[in-house]
Amino acid sequence: MRRKLVAGNWKMHGSLAENEALLSGILAGMADVKAGVAVCVPFPYLAQAQAKLTGSAIAWGAQNMSQQAKGAFTGEVSASMLKDFSCTYVLVGHSERRAIYGESDELVAEKFAAAQAAGLTPILCVGETLSEREGGVTEAVVARQLDAVIAKCGVASLAKAVVAYEPVWAIGTGVTASPEQAQAVHAFIRTKVRGLDAGVADGLIIQYGGSMKANNAVELLGQPDIDGGLIGGAALNAEEFLAICRAG
Ligand code: 13P
Numbered sequence: 001m002r003r004k005l006v007a008g009n010w011k012m013h014g015s016l017a018e019n020e021a022l023l024s025g026i027l028a029g030m031a032d033v034k035a036g037v038a039v040c041v042p043f044p045y046l047a048q049a050q051a052k053l054t055g056s057a058i059a060w061g062a063q064n065m066s067q068q069a070k071g072a073f074t075g076e077v078s079a080s081m082l083k084d085f086s087c088t089y090v091l092v093g094h095s096e097r098r099a100i101y102g103e104s105d106e107l108v109a110e111k112f113a114a115a116q117a118a119g120l121t122p123i124l125c126v127g128e129t130l131s132e133r134e135g136g137v138t139e140a141v142v143a144r145q146l147d148a149v150i151a152k153c154g155v156a157s158l159a160k161a162v163v164a165y166e167p168v169w170a171i172g173t174g175v176t177a178s179p180e181q182a183q184a185v186h187a188f189i190r191t192k193v194r195g196l197d198a199g200v201a202d203g204l205i206i207q208y209g210g211s212m213k214a215n216n217a218v219e220l221l222g223q224p225d226i227d228g229g230l231i232g233g234a235a236l237n238a239e240e241f242l243a244i245c246r247a248g
Pocket of ligand 1: 009210230231
């Protein structure tokens, strides 16, 4: 049995005061949560997350990192810096990074490799846009995004990674993929990986992300190949986030 993993992606939200209240609220409700729980916070708040969450059941991580180990890369943050703050996870290839900051499949694969080299667990985000779905190329897009990582790092690398399927059209829109739509792509991902390594496929955590809320989490997380959630907006409210965690 794969243990479910629910991760909050705070995106560019929060403040010291807001984070303190949010994390306190989540910590206070963790007793009956069986799923693994993590929060991916903005870089400046990693120290706060570390101080607040060390010794708790909640892991923390970042939302992006450089593919470079160190050097003259103004404004960038390396994997070893994230390790300094005891991050467990780092998102790579979130659709907002791909779309707004032009991150290519190859760059995402480099970031994935650099994360693992530093001992971080990358959460590799994949997913199609609305026009790609309507054009019938959802599976081709997701396969291409996965293949870039498999080509660079090998399928065995997925044993120490998480995949998040996030249809772009469902992110921040309030339009959730139906459980059947999401399950179909999750099954596609697992079957694709199974074709290369059955053991890796069976253990692979595949999260769903895109307008997952307390009121749709039970159904989504009830699908056989949906192993957790990557939560945006609903992760900014402790009770809402906890309700999703409890559904896992
Ligand atoms: P929303 O939950 O706000 O749709 O965001 C999903 C997401 O992008 C998580 O990475």
